[in-house]
Amino acid sequence: MTSGAATEPAPRNRVPGEFPVRIAPPDLSHWRAGNFGLPGFIQRKASTPGPHLMIVSLMHGNEFSGAIVLDRLLRQGLTPQRGTLTLGFINLAAFDRFDPTEPTASRFIDEDLNRIWDEALLRGGRDSHELARARQIRPFLNTVDVLLDLHSMLWPSDPLLLAGSASRGLELARRLPLPGLVVVDSGHAGGRRLIDHPHFVAPGGSAIANLLEAGQHWQEETVTMTEQTVLAMLALHGMIDAPAAPARASRRIAMVTHTISPTTGQFAFVAPYHGGQVIPSRNTLIALDGTAEIRTPYDDCLLVMPSLRASRGHTAVRLARIEAG
Ligand SMILES: [Zn+2]
Structure with missing residues (x-):
């Protein structure tokens, strides 16, 4: 969960089994080394020019619906029909600590990785596991035209797409057929999310970012919503043929x-x-x-x-x- 709580602390008075884990974490061993110098990131290029689309999962180590979908696409041999496609698994160290009996405990190692995408912080002297990982990824952002960041939520909620604060983020969200709810916000007092990084929101820029909250953590429906949204994003950028689209959901923008x-x-x-x-x-x-x-x-x-x-x-x-x- 990215937008609701500053850190999504483990809820007080937790009831054992309150958040059932109905899906298994994927085996990501094939992708850990990466293939272009950034561990955990795989890049595939078409011979036909086109945009650079980056889709990332595991910003939060225990939200692995997105990782299931990206792993599946990579295993299927997905290569874009045009442009460059980069698929990433961000907080693998936190993911490795996932324990289904304590599923909320592996969101991060030291701090929320989605509150630290601030240039002063990234260039500063403070250190943490998550800052080190963000500093590894940061140089590669400059080449990204479109970013989709895949998340899920602790509490029951309709799936939603966070369009961020830039109008171009909302334009992208409007062009996707799903999910049915788009939320425009200006980020968090607690720190910048990746979609709030200046590369994606600075006036005059052209790079765009959206964040998907696909449904509740560890549910099969959440994996399905993630997959449909990822395929829609790939099709929108001409990287795959349009999937047999689910009926366009009625759209609410809030x-x-x-x-x-x-x-x-x-x-x-x-x-x-x-x-x-x-x-x-x-x-x-x-x-x-x-x-x-x-x-x-x-x-x-x-x-x-x-x-x-x-x-x-x-x-x-x-x-x-x-x-x-
Ligand atoms: Zn999240």
Whole structure:
């Protein structure tokens, strides 16, 4: 999960088996060395010129739906019909620690890898496992025209595509047929995501990035949504023939307007909301933060990735206004 919580801490009062693991981690041994000088990244080029599309998985070590799909495509021998395709497995060290009996524990080694894509931080003196990995990857970003970053979510939510803050990110999201929900946001106070890196959002630039939150962690439907979105992205860039497309989903585009973070140790939603749920009426009570009431600020307020047991200082939910159907 990238957009909802600052670090997606392991939920308090966890119930054993609360987050069932219904898929097995893939065997990535073939891809660990990489094939162009960047470990964990495989690049395949067409003889016909075209864009450079990079698709990455395992930004968070325990979110391996994306890795399953990329591993499958590589094993099938996928080579683009035009341009350059780079497929990457980012936090392999965290992934290697995945334990189905403690599935939330292997999101990262030292820190959230998707909050450190800040040039000052990358060039600075602080060190961590994740910073070292980001510094390895950073030089290769300059050649990327389009990036798709594959994630999944801890709590139940409709699949969604995060378009980031640049208008060109939203344009790309609009051209993809799925998933049905597109969320526009301006990133996190907690640090820059890869899709927020200046290469992808600086005014005047042309590189574009989207982030897929394909569904709940460790569910087969999430793998399916990931695969359909990846194939749609490949087809959009002329790298494969268009797949027998699923019917184009009805599309909702929502702009994040508010971030709700608990200020007390007693934050609770009044109902077990799911991500993508729309609260019809303005001023509806959705949560209590101690004695403070959290109410929806407008009609048809969309809940982005509610974290049902958020703790103080971490994002509990973001509120978004639906801009277009
Ligand atoms: Zn994630």
